[in-house]
Amino acid sequence: MKETLTIALPKGRIQKDTEKIFSNAGITIPKKENSDDRRLIFENKEDNLRFMIVRAQDVPTYIEFGAADIGIAGSDVLIEQGRDLYEPLDLKIGKCRLSVAEPVELKKSDNPGNWTHIRVATKYPNITKKYFSDKGIQTELIKLYGSIELAPILGLSERIVDLVETGETMRQNGLIEVETIMEVSSRLIVNRASLKTKPKRVKSLVEKLSKVI
């Protein structure tokens, strides 16, 4: 009897791409039976897998504490949270970049080379702080949980650090990217104890998925 592997998948943006990778690898993620189906855990009895769909930011937590063995999380979230996990696979989905942006008007007269102290609104306080402090720039951080683009419009901060996929949201809100902090993509993450105690199962899943990326 094979041991069960529990897999935590993020809700939202990359859910479709994730399902595609798994199905290409020959693994079925069971679907909701109807729109009233409120279950959070779905079993694939054939492969002895258990799937749960959770908030993207929560996936690394589930994995680090071993509530799930394997998960998928964005490299942005992983670096921001700094958790103790394995990241064996870049799934190359959910691609975007984390950038510094400011109002188009400000950009005209602004020179990032002269920044010494700036106020930044972001969902990523740790990455932002480290990025700027490595350059010797002090930051006053305003942590927001969403609609970051509003901050410069309403004068909450001059600049923001946020994810950019196409740049359309930024453009529509009168913002322009000034610097790219990092490229982002989704990673397969594995709990340390799971890899050590179920090495064969973990390795075979990683191999199956790596073949279809």
Add this chain to the structure above:
Amino acid sequence: MKNLPTTSLPAGVKDTLPEEAEQIASACASVTEVFKSSGFERVSTPLIEYLDVLSPGLDQNLDNTAIKFIEYSTGKVMAIRPDVTPQIARLVSTRLKDKPLPIKLFYIENVMRMNRGSEDKTVCETIQAGTELITKEAGPETDAEIIITAIEALKKTGIKDFKVDLADIGFIRSIFARIEASTESKKDIEKFIALKDTNGLSRAIDKAGGVTEDDKELLLSITTLYGEVEVIEAAEKLKGTKNALGNLKKVVEILTEKGYGEAITIDLGEVRGFDYYTGIIFEGFAEGYGKALLGGGRYDGLLTKYGMEAKSTGFAIDVENVVELLQTRK
């Protein structure tokens, strides 16, 4: 809300009520029994020390997590111990330096660390039950002895389905010694090995330069060389592993001969404590429990730092993790 004097605790510390206190005491009694019957003697060390004294014997990561403060009368920096091992090294190199080797000591002590992690940096107090084996010469026999003590101790607490995962820092160090790249590039390579991120590792190696094609292939393979003891044989088929796995192989051989083969797994890509350990490292894991139950390894440079020529190896069991696991297995 009534206006009472506040009774809250700082984050990261806790009380223990009778039932759990009893479970912790019982786990401590079990490991004590094993440590004693394996010839280890108990010692006790103080909760605080001068940071200067602790630092040489601490893994850099632990040094950063120590809670520090100033001694009022002297202005010196003190720390609450984040680890007991440097204290044992100090004790052995001063008070016990004339005692004939081997010296075998154990302790059950509380340690305090600032929690790693992002949003809420809090202190974290844990109970560690550990042993230190100090010998004149290092060798696979002493490595095996300390690992067997660890396995027996965990067994005695009542945990059945655990594995002790072995690696040899010496193996990866031997590859690193051949790489001609900056310290920073090597750190980068180490980071991606730690994550088992083959893509990232490949990029880091190319960026670093100074890595031969054979060594690149070897390093990339290391990220998947984990599992049963067969991975050692798989590794030996790769170029550049000659002799570098001899010690680990011998340790596994001794453990298997003595009937502990089922209790061990291998992960050649484990680089935890890369700058601290010098040889075999190991960690205990149980299926379905996300945290390590114990951790340890060989740190041959440790006593030298305290002015004594001797080799040492040891481990510490996280007693509360063990108790938490036992509670879930009831």
